[in-house]
Amino acid sequence: MPHPLPDVDDPEAAEAAEAAEAAEDIETFEEFSGADATFAAVFRQALRRRGLPLERIRDHLRAQQISVSLATLSHWQRGRSQPEKTQSLRAVDALEPLLDLPTGALRSSLGPHRPRGGVRPPDPAAARGVFGEDSDVEQALGDAFAHFNAGLRALTVQETVCLDERRAIRETSVTTVVQAVHDGVDHLSVVHFLDSPKAGTVALTAPGRPAPRIRFLEELGCVAADIPLGRRLARTETAVIAYTLRAEGGVSWQHERRVTVPLRAYLLHVRFHPEAVPTRCWGYRRERIGADPSHRHRTALDDFHTTHLMPARCVSGVYGIEWTWPD
Numbered sequence: 001m002p003h004p005l006p007d008v009d010d011p012e013a014a015e016a017a018e019a020a021e022a023a024e025d026i027e028t029f030e031e032f033s034g035a036d037a038t039f040a041a042v043f044r045q046a047l048r049r050r051g052l053p054l055e056r057i058r059d060h061l062r063a064q065q066i067s068v069s070l071a072t073l074s075h076w077q078r079g080r081s082q083p084e085k086t087q088s089l090r091a092v093d094a095l096e097p098l099l100d101l102p103t104g105a106l107r108s109s110l111g112p113h114r115p116r117g118g119v120r121p122p123d124p125a126a127a128r129g130v131f132g133e134d135s136d137v138e139q140a141l142g143d144a145f146a147h148f149n150a151g152l153r154a155l156t157v158q159e160t161v162c163l164d165e166r167r168a169i170r171e172t173s174v175t176t177v178v179q180a181v182h183d184g185v186d187h188l189s190v191v192h193f194l195d196s197p198k199a200g201t202v203a204l205t206a207p208g209r210p211a212p213r214i215r216f217l218e219e220l221g222c223v224a225a226d227i228p229l230g231r232r233l234a235r236t237e238t239a240v241i242a243y244t245l246r247a248e249g250g251v252s253w254q255h256e257r258r259v260t261v262p263l264r265a266y267l268l269h270v271r272f273h274p275e276a277v278p279t280r281c282w283g284y285r286r287e288r289i290g291a292d293p294s295h296r297h298r299t300a301l302d303d304f305h306t307t308h309l310m311p312a313r314c315v316s317g318v319y320g321i322e323w324t325w326p327d
Contacts, residue, residue, distance in 0.1 A: 039109040040079035046099040066091050127260040132289050140222045151185035152178040158267045161255045165275040169252040175242040180233035187226045188241050194221050196250030206243040256320025263314040272305040278323035283309035286318040
C-alpha cells in the first residue's frame with residue numbers, strides 16, 4: 001500500500017516512512033517467493049491481492065503502448081504460457097508497480113523458455129517407432145539412447161556414398177543442418193552401421209574441426225562419434241556440420257538413412273566405381289527397420305555411374321537405395 005508523503009522539513013518522519021515502505025516491500029516479496037513462486041502463481045496472487053480484473057491490466061498496458069491480449073493474460077495466470085518475447089517482457093516490467101510488487105519480483109519468477117513451433121525436441125518414443133525396440137542403435141548407445149541428440153533437430157541431410165571396385169561402400173560423406181531446441185548444445189552425435197567393417201580401417205573426419213573421438217563396436221559393425229559444433233548454440237540457432245566416414249568392408253547391397261523426425265530435405269547420392277556397376281537400382285521408404293519397403297521405384301544410373309533419391313516429402317521412416325550386382 002502506498003504511504004503518504006512525509007513533510008520534507010521532518011527528516012525523521014521521512015526516514016520512518018521509507019523504512020515502513022521497504023519493510024512492506026520485503027513482506028510482499030516474501031509472500032510471493034515461496035516454493036510455489038512460479039510466474040503464474042505470483043501473477044495470480046498479485047491480481048487477487050489488488051482486486052484487479054484482466055481488463056484493467058490490459059488497459060494499463062495499452063496506455064503504455066504495450067499490446068497484450070486478454071487471452072494471453074489469461075494464459076499467463078493459468079500457467080499455460082509465460083512471457084518470453086520482448087513485448088511480453090516489457091509488459092512484465094510495467095505490471096510490477098501496478099501490482100505493488102518489488103522490482104524484479106515477476107521477472108525473477110519466470111522459468112526457462114519453452115520450445116515452440118518447429119523447434120520441438122526429438123521424442124525417444126518416436127525414435128523407437130523407426131528403430132524398433134532394443135534396436136542396434138539402442139544397443140550401441142546404451143543408456144545414452146534416451147538422450148540421443150535430444151538438444152538438436154535435423155533440418156536437412158545430404159549424403160554421398162561411394163563404392164569401390166570391390167563393390168564395398170568405401171566412403172560416406174554427410175552434410176547436415178541442425179537446429180538447437182534448447183540453449184547450450186555443443187555437439188552432434190552420429191551412429192553409422194557398416195557392412196562387415198575391418199578393424200583398424202575406420203576413420204571419421206570433419207573438415208575444419210578437431211578429429212572427433214570415434215567408438216568402433218565391432219560386434220555390431222557400428223561406428224559412433226560426437227562431432228563438435230564449434231560453439232554452444234542458443235535455442236533456435238542453426239549449425240552446418242560436414243563429415244566423412246571411411247572404412248574397408250564387405251560387399252554392399254544397399255544404403256539407408258533412418259529419419260526419426262520429418263526433414264525439410266533429404267538427398268541420398270550413390271556413386272559406383274566404373275569397374276563395379278550394378279544392373280538395377282531402386283529407391284524406397286520403410287515405416288521402420290524390418291518393415292517391407294513401400295514406395296519402391298527404379299532409380300536411373302547416369303553416364304557417371306551415379307543414382308540418387310530425393311523424396312518430395314521426407315516424413316519419419318527409413319529411406320534408402322538398394323541395387324543388384326551382375327553376378
